[in-house]
Amino acid sequence: MGMDKQESVKKLFTVQSAKVDTNRGDAYYEKLYAQCRARLDELKKLKPLNNRMDFTQSIEEAGLERRDFLKWASATTAMLMLPASFTPLVAEAAVMMNRLPVIWIELQDCAGNSEALLRSDGPQIDEIILDIISLEFHETLQAASGHQAEKQMDEAMEHFHGKYLLFVEGSIPLGMDGQYGTIGAKGETFVDHLKRAAEGAAAVVAVGSCATFGGIPAAAPNPTDAVGVMDVIKGKPLINIPACPANPSNMVGVILHYVLTGQVPELDSLLRPKFAFGYRIHDNCERRAHFDAGEYVEEWGDEGAKNNFCLYKVGCKGPMTFNNCSIIRYNEGVNWPIGVGRGCIGCSEPDFWDKYAYERPMANANIKAPTGGVEKTVDEFGLGLLTAAGIGIGIHAAASAIAGKKEDGGEA
Amino acid sequence: MTVKKLIEKIEGEAELDFSLKNGSVEDVTINFGFYRGIEEIMISKAPRDALVITPRVCGICNHAHLMAAVQAIEHGYAGTGISVELTDKAKAIRDFTLACELIQNHVKWFYLTILPQLEHLTKEESKENHALKASYLSTTITKALAIFAGQWPHSSYAVPGGVTCDPTYVDVMQAQALVDETVRFFEQVMTGISFDAYEQIDSVAQMHEIKGDIGRLLYLLGHYDMAKRGQSHDRFMVLGETTGFVQGKSIATTIANVDVRYVEEQPQSGTTAKAVTYKKRQYEVGPLARAMVAKDPLIRSMHKRYKDSLLTRIFARMHEVAYLLRICQTLLKGLDLRQDSCTLEGHLLASDFEGIGMVEAARGSLIHKTVVKERCIENYEIIVPTQWNLSHGTQSEKGIAVEAMVGSQSMDEASFIFRAFDVCSVCTTQ
Numbered sequence: 001m002g003m004d005k006q007e008s009v010k011k012l013f014t015v016q017s018a019k020v021d022t023n024r025g026d027a028y029y030e031k032l033y034a035q036c037r038a039r040l041d042e043l044k045k046l047k048p049l050n051n052r053m054d055f056t057q058s059i060e061e062a063g064l065e066r067r068d069f070l071k072w073a074s075a076t077t078a079m080l081m082l083p084a085s086f087t088p089l090v091a092e093a094a095v096m097m098n099r100l101p102v103i104w105i106e107l108q109d110c111a112g113n114s115e116a117l118l119r120s121d122g123p124q125i126d127e128i129i130l131d132i133i134s135l136e137f138h139e140t141l142q143a144a145s146g147h148q149a150e151k152q153m154d155e156a157m158e159h160f161h162g163k164y165l166l167f168v169e170g171s172i173p174l175g176m177d178g179q180y181g182t183i184g185a186k187g188e189t190f191v192d193h194l195k196r197a198a199e200g201a202a203a204v205v206a207v208g209s210c211a212t213f214g215g216i217p218a219a220a221p222n223p224t225d226a227v228g229v230m231d232v233i234k235g236k237p238l239i240n241i242p243a244c245p246a247n248p249s250n251m252v253g254v255i256l257h258y259v260l261t262g263q264v265p266e267l268d269s270l271l272r273p274k275f276a277f278g279y280r281i282h283d284n285c286e287r288r289a290h291f292d293a294g295e296y297v298e299e300w301g302d303e304g305a306k307n308n309f310c311l312y313k314v315g316c317k318g319p320m321t322f323n324n325c326s327i328i329r330y331n332e333g334v335n336w337p338i339g340v341g342r343g344c345i346g347c348s349e350p351d352f353w354d355k356y357a358y359e360r361p362m363a364n365a366n367i368k369a370p371t372g373g374v375e376k377t378v379d380e381f382g383l384g385l386l387t388a389a390g391i392g393i394g395i396h397a398a399a400s401a402i403a404g405k406k407e408d409g410g411e412a
Numbered sequence: 413m414t415v416k417k418l419i420e421k422i423e424g425e426a427e428l429d430f431s432l433k434n435g436s437v438e439d440v441t442i443n444f445g446f447y448r449g450i451e452e453i454m455i456s457k458a459p460r461d462a463l464v465i466t467p468r469v470c471g472i473c474n475h476a477h478l479m480a481a482v483q484a485i486e487h488g489y490a491g492t493g494i495s496v497e498l499t500d501k502a503k504a505i506r507d508f509t510l511a512c513e514l515i516q517n518h519v520k521w522f523y524l525t526i527l528p529q530l531e532h533l534t535k536e537e538s539k540e541n542h543a544l545k546a547s548y549l550s551t552t553i554t555k556a557l558a559i560f561a562g563q564w565p566h567s568s569y570a571v572p573g574g575v576t577c578d579p580t581y582v583d584v585m586q587a588q589a590l591v592d593e594t595v596r597f598f599e600q601v602m603t604g605i606s607f608d609a610y611e612q613i614d615s616v617a618q619m620h621e622i623k624g625d626i627g628r629l630l631y632l633l634g635h636y637d638m639a640k641r642g643q644s645h646d647r648f649m650v651l652g653e654t655t656g657f658v659q660g661k662s663i664a665t666t667i668a669n670v671d672v673r674y675v676e677e678q679p680q681s682g683t684t685a686k687a688v689t690y691k692k693r694q695y696e697v698g699p700l701a702r703a704m705v706a707k708d709p710l711i712r713s714m715h716k717r718y719k720d721s722l723l724t725r726i727f728a729r730m731h732e733v734a735y736l737l738r739i740c741q742t743l744l745k746g747l748d749l750r751q752d753s754c755t756l757e758g759h760l761l762a763s764d765f766e767g768i769g770m771v772e773a774a775r776g777s778l779i780h781k782t783v784v785k786e787r788c789i790e791n792y793e794i795i796v797p798t799q800w801n802l803s804h805g806t807q808s809e810k811g812i813a814v815e816a817m818v819g820s821q822s823m824d825e826a827s828f829i830f831r832a833f834d835v836c837s838v839c840t841t842q
């Protein structure tokens with residue numbers, strides 16, 4: 001790097017990071033449109049499963065206007081990175097979500113993703129979730145319990161064999177023969193439970209950082225030897241929706257995409273859908289202008305904080321975190337961490353719990369490049385380089401680096 | 413005869429081993445088979461990593477964990493001579509967001525667990541969509557929380573010395589509107605009377621005025637003769653002190669001070685959960701305990717008639733919703749936005765300290781203890797509310813929930829009594 005450090009950092013952080021193709025040309029979209037149209041027509045012939053409510057009826061009952069629904073549909077179309085002409089198809093697909101069986105299991109988790117889902121987004125989309133998606137089985141939300149519940153799940157798995165989407169929340173403890181987590185009266189281990197549920201699934205969706213990369217339970221020293229779904233399930237289409245909690249809009253997005261196209265969305269090398277994880281937080285951050293202007297919060301509560309300056313120096317990991325929270329935000333879009341002056345902790349990246357947490361600026365954070373990323377962008381982008389270059393910005397002294405060093409020393 | 417029964421839908425599951433005699437419950441062992449090792453994970457991490465990691469112990473009471481974690485650090489700093497004085501604004505914002513978390517928890521528990529289970533038990537099933545009500549209310553109030561905390565679950569917006577957010581009047585007004593919306597739900601759906609009228613009720617004699625879904629709860633419990641079931645040791649403990657809650661213990665109705673040094677943890681056989689005692693005795697924590705220690709007139713009046721029964725316990729939790737909603741309104745109204753959000757300067761970092769944080773979480777007193785050496789956590793201890801309520805007990809006395817279940821006429825009834833403690837397995841075992 002011959003360039004002046006300040007310059008090189010600037011270049012790194014201002015370059016467009018992701019290579020998500022949002023315009024593939026008319027011919028491509030025309031073909032896709034025709035495919036989706038045909039698929040929706042096929043689905044229409046199927047009966048709604050499990051006597052789910054009719055969508056139109058249920059939005060009416062909820063007192064929602066059609067206009068609200070269309071607004072949601074067009075936002076969702078944009079989120080899925082489809083041209084606006086797809087909006088009516090997305091709306092139709094939402095209606096058709098009751099034709100797609102979903103089974104949701106919880107392993108070594110904190111129930112945070114189900115919680116987030118209950119509070120999801122859009123025109124009271126909770127209605128869509130609870131009434132429309134054919135949630136054949138959900139370990140926390142279902143009415144039945146005990147043996148009855150086990151029976152329900154077995155029946156759903158058999159009846160929809162090869163057709164259901166399996167959502168998995170929580171990591172899988174492999175230590176002690178899997179005995180750190182068991183489920184049901186027979187004490188089936190989480191590993192076995194997952195394998196059995198995945199066997200008949202059309203595709204498996206891991207939601208939250210625990211299910212995708214092991215999450216908090218996998219934090220050093222990983223007492224229970226926790227891993228993510230992709231370390232256990234092989235030979236199945238698998239979609240990762242990391243973040244802690246995963247954003248409900250992205251869960252709904254994946255289901256919709258599947259209903260619409262019959263396929264899993266385009267994924268990056270960490271199996272994350274590109275429509276959600278194609279950009280860095282930093283690319284669309286509301287504080288970005290302050291970053292570019294070199295205006296930083298130096299410590300919590302200072303003048304910079306009062307003026308919503310950039311949080312890089314208090315440890316924001318937005319420049320190396322791929323996720324769409326800066327666009328869709330949380331809790332019905334009310335806010336997100338950076339909105340309240342809390343830097344991004346990189347919760348959608350592997351190892352965030354050991355490497356990204358708290359207010360170490362990236363330069364001190366001892367961050368290793370994640371394995372993979374959006375195509376080769378993250379790798380090309382070079383987290384190692386970025387970390388080293390970050391020093392040029394000036395380091396906010398943080399105690400945390402020490403913890404990182406200790407861990408690394410202990411790692412094989 | 414021993415019968416095993418699996419209790420689900422408690423954010424994970426628990427196994428109850430019942431010993432039955434002539435059909436009634438003689439003893440119960442509560443087991444949780446779940447472990448992540450959060451306390452082990454904290455070791456050798458940076459002290460402030462607790463703010464990011466510990467909330468993730470639980471998707472339901474993550475905010476309480478954040479508050480306990482930040483208080484433990486502040487307490488530790490103070491012990492080394494660094495002064496940590498929060499502004500009233502920072503304190504009020506923290507108390508507000510914590511209150512929102514409690515409200516969403518209570519209402520969700522009511523609609524997703526208590527009402528459906530009670531209807532099932534009494535075979536008085538209704539056609540109402542309880543799940544939708546739960547989701548409507550918790551969505552609304554967690555939006556108010558997120559205005560200040562950025563997101564729910566799993567915010568880390570509280571930092572030593574205050575909070576990271578710097579709200580504007582528009583933010584506060586937005587939050588007020590959401591709290592008011594929640595109040596309307598409480599009036600129209602949960603109680604069928606005005607909020608003011610509800611607050612006037614201060615004795616059992618007036619409780620018939622309560623209609624709505626809480627009215628239905630009272631009716632079902634009364635009609636099916638369950639009002640006096642589920643009594644336990646009648647001993648209560650409150651350790652956290654946020655707006656509205658008073659620290660102390662109450663034995664029957666006598667209130668006394670508490671000292672956290674008498675709190676002890678013991679491992680138990682056959683389960684990953686540890687038990688907690690205060691001076692070797694069992695105490696109940698949670699909304700009922702808080703109302704008893706704070707001498708809430710309505711709950712004291714109920715206690716006089718029904719003791720620490722199922723009815724008093726369940727109602728105390730719903731009553732706390734109203735109590736907290738009023739506190740939310742008061743806190744927002746009193747916010748002086750000109751004050752600082754965070755008062756601790758970043759370079760003031762202690763390298764060796766020991767701190768304790770105590771807060772009232774939805775299910776009761778939550779304690780975090782951190783021991784820091786050379787800027788790394790040497791030991792981290794988390795004592796959660798359910799450890800108090802659901803322990804096996806000691807040689808001399810049964811655990812709180814066990815005592816409450818003993819004497820039940822059926823396992824279904826006993827399981828319902830168990831759920832009335834608002835059980836959460838992920839917290840209990842971490």
Ligand code: SF4
Nearest residue numbers: 110112208209210244
């Ligand atoms: S990813 Fe986060 S929200 Fe999801 S289970 Fe893990 S800790 Fe909870």
Ligand code: SF4
Nearest residue numbers: 282285310311316318
């Ligand atoms: S706050 Fe974070 S994501 Fe936003 S501009 Fe600054 S460094 Fe980037």
